[in-house]
Amino acid sequence: MKLNLKRPLAFFDIESTGTNIGADRIVELSVIKLNPDGSEEVKTWRVNPGMPIPLESSLVHGIYDEDIKDEPLFKDIAALVAEFIDVSDLAGYNSNKFDIPMLMEEFLRADVLFDLDNRHFVDVQNIFHQMEQRTLKAAYQFYCDKQIINAHSAEADTRATMEVLLAQIAKYEGVEWEDKKGARSKPVVNDVEALHHFTNLNKPVDFAGRMVYNENGEETFNFGKHKGKTVEDVLKIEPSYYSWMMQGDFPLYTKRKLEEIHNRWNAKKNAERIARQQQQQTAPKPQEPVTEIRPAENQPKREFHKPDHTRTNNYQKPENKPFKKKDDAPAVPVNEDMLKLLADKFKKG
Template structure:
């Protein structure tokens, strides 16, 4: 029996997809665990042919490649079956409000199936996680140092106490994570990100940033891409080549001077390469 108190089925679901854009991306796998009021768990997993190529950077994350789904049904062919399994169930998952539900609804609409979520209750575990375990300096000090930040004395929100707390937090992070290997979520490679060395810490902290405001970043291929707006995730060089006016718009826009300087550097570099 589960601890959850439910009066109707609660369908936990997760999607593996070709990307993160609900408009252009497609589902390649859908898993549903339906918790029943009597404590039973019903599980269904479907591989899905997305009908479009799966980018290698996405495959590196979820391990599903074009060949793995080439002979699987499309979502349109599965839509009625999935809808029937979800019939009468509320929905639950991790970050489903911002990603999984919008993309799932979009897929149903493309398949001409009216999947209505307005009459379903939704539980998003990520929202609870972020609410109850805030990502603040005080929370970090409590987690890593095992004490309340007020134990450092003075005003808990003063600059002096914050900097002292950060000193202790970084020390404890190095002790805890030095030499610990993790799997990179983008490339799939196993690496050891934290070392007791400032060069390594600098690389970890700034490795994919182009400008300090984060308007541009390096993708898995090492290309500078925009991180916002209509050209989000598109290479800067490609955008400036196809739409030169975008550079002028950013230079006249309300962007930090440092961002404009970095953009200009990229534009000049691109011009030199094209000579």
């Protein structure tokens, strides 16, 4: 079938580092330009995003850091991309919500003028979702070929949901399914655990999808500037991020799960600190040198020398007599000779 075109229609798809329009970058861009005469022009560019590609994204599109390390930055090819698309209308799958906004962010960062005015945008996903509605009513009609009586009453909707599941198992049991990595399986079986794994492929931590489990079973952020990083790593490098989320407009269950992770991380950190302290306390201390104490009989005899007082000039060897004070001498009777001596001594001249 040939499309009726008045001007070229550029189908395009973007592979990127993630889904955050403002923070993530293009790693591959492919454009098929369908001209009014039915001819096609195809261009594909690999792009160095200027940032690491999270493993979760690489597992989806198969492009790793090593694959694009020598490729140009988008700003180096932005003019070529704009020139190739030219005045074409744009088409893609989920392109209105993702591909077009992502492409415009890259053009703006590169200072390349790309005017969206007067273009037509065809989003194939929207056609699919609107023609094949994803409502319970549509599922009940599709799988059970019934109309819900008293639709939107809790019991009627609950019973319809139960019947749809039974019909899905009957319809898809034994049907092969291929995941994004190309792995094939038959996931819809009559087993609740198997159905749990199939209906929770993104492995959300908090149901809102703000945090998901990575391949190692670690909680990782699934949004914002820390997308793809483990929650514990972010708590280490930016502790204030926890407070920002707890005070922010996030679902209560998201906050609850984040608090559980924070408490677990704190407990582990405290346990490691206590273990380090205990290790330091039990570590053997450096030993001081021990002086050997010998038994008395083994001790070398020490010689004591009396001081040589004979070297003092006016030294007189003391007699071995008891020392007596002058007051201890016997009193001598006063006689006339003594009185005469005293009189002569104090006689005035």
